[in-house]
Amino acid sequence: MQLNPLALSLGDPAGVGPELIVQAWQQRAAEQLPPFLVAGGQGVLADAARAQGAGVAIVPIDEPGDALGVFAEGIPVLGAAGTGWRPGVPDSDGAWLAWESLKWATALARDGKACAIVTAPVSKAALTAVGFSFPGQTEFLAHACGIPESQAVMMLAGPNLRTVPLTIHCALADVPRLLSEDLIVSRGRAVAAALTRDFGIAHPRIAVTGLNPHAGEGGVFGREEIDLIAPAIARLRSEGIDASGPHPADALFAPHKRNSFDVALCMYHDQALIPVKALDFDSGVNVTLGLPIIRTSPDHGTAFDIAGKGLAHPGALIAAIRMAGEMATRRADTRTVDA
Template identity: 65%
Template sequence: MTPLPLAVSLGDPAGIGPEIIVEAWSRRKDGGTPPFFVVGGRGVLEQAAAKRGLAIEVASISQATDAIALWPEALPVLGEKDCAYTPGQPDADGARLALFSLTEGTRLAAQGEAGGLVTAPIAKGELAKVGFTQPGQTEFLADAVGCARDDAVMMLAGPSLRAVPLTVHCALADVPALLTEEMIVRRARIVAAALRRDFGIENPRIAICGLNPHAGEQGRFGSEESTIIEPAIAQLQAEGLPVTGPHPADALFTPRARKTYDAALAMYHDQALIPIKALDFDEGVNVTLGLPIVRTSPDHGTAFDIAGKALADPGAMMAALRMAGDMAARRAAHG
């Protein structure tokens, strides 16, 4: 268990974040969930619990360390900021609460008052209306902790697969121009280091996807494999990393292939996210590698259409909490 409680940001209060948070606390014994506290939104959480039919206590704390003692009996909430609970109907007040919760949770993790940060889903469009300028939470966190955005690497992890999209929030048409040998090498190193430090994999095996159908088929369907991806793989192999590829993406995620690597590096967003969501949707975790803090998030969105209807599955939130707790414990143990 992590020696410090995890901070959990509320996400958009009109989404499913509040209800999967209260559900995760209510199942804390069954799920092996480490102690956590939520930043803001006590009233929202109380009403979300009522919507789920959960008779739980939600209690305020004055500092993060108070969460440990309170944890067995009540869901701890730090901070007085709150708003009306309007599931499925996002508004500016909710966006401001979501931004406060994310900002304060990040600060607490960065200052060592929390063992790590678990972020509930946000609505980027709503946040943009209240001053959020980053493409997503990953970029926000990198900026907040003084890390270069290129060094904050998104990995999607589940029981069946770990996948890293090398390009993320960009148009598919822009992907070829964004791929460089240097970028692939740099991010593969970050992934390998994180697998060792945060996941306890001493000699991580990394499989790298091709960009084009059949990994280019020796240049017949594109040249990026031979001009960018293969030189990057050669450099990584020369450094002693067990890296293979470029692999055709249509074969890399089969059950047999998944046994041969610990993480797959994909060239673009959907190349990584489609297989992880097909395999592990209810247990998929978005984890940010390369940061000085631990950060995870359930790998799904706000789901405004089912918010407040007691339909949202808390599995991914519980998995994100467990993963953050495990990562924080490893970091604490190894300094």
């Protein structure tokens, strides 16, 4: 069964996104990547390819389906040539292009013309300066798909570890106020369902961290574990979900512990992201669960400081493309069986 191509958004054109897209296409055969197209940015990608001496062709296409026939020849790109590549020099024109590319790629996935979306890194500051009103791409995707932001769940996935932060882009001081038993339960349900549907794990094991040092030490260092986290775990287990904890976060990610769970449900941003980036920086993928479409992204930023210098590593983008393709195939197989 031939799926529609993946849709890649360009990301901020002043960042490493364009050169990583070129490198990913160059490694498509060795990495067995599914066909993809890029929503906009012909001029940027052409400049990025020339700057790397890659000899990579940029192939303009009119319809998403055209990408399947030309993917072996070059990078299929929708839209006009537009602006050129100015690595390391973010500006408002580039932010607008990143936003337009994100909207376009999202619409293609939402309308079924692309089997998934893979988003290259953007600058939240640059987007905000041109009127982007969302905390990040995840929240925009939820809005574009017509679902509440609270239903979009961020999961970080690498070869060694998967984690989900319960609270994301907020001040650390606000985390205890934002946590609730219902939030933990709803996230646990969404994660368990997604791991079964999109990752083929029949009975996911969810390890839930504590918030405080030593998971509160029986209330000595805080009561969130007693009042919120343990009751949420009990509710999940009563629903047949294999949840455990609260686990002290400083010990959960040790090598001898990582094989005991399939995903760690963490209380705040850095508690989830630090271990993934320490273990899988060049292969970590940001996956948005809970959407009607599939979305992945490399788990790193725009890296303006190294853009255009030949230092950027495509591993995380390649992993994001591969994972999006695998998820799309599983969903298609499930629909075929159900039919």
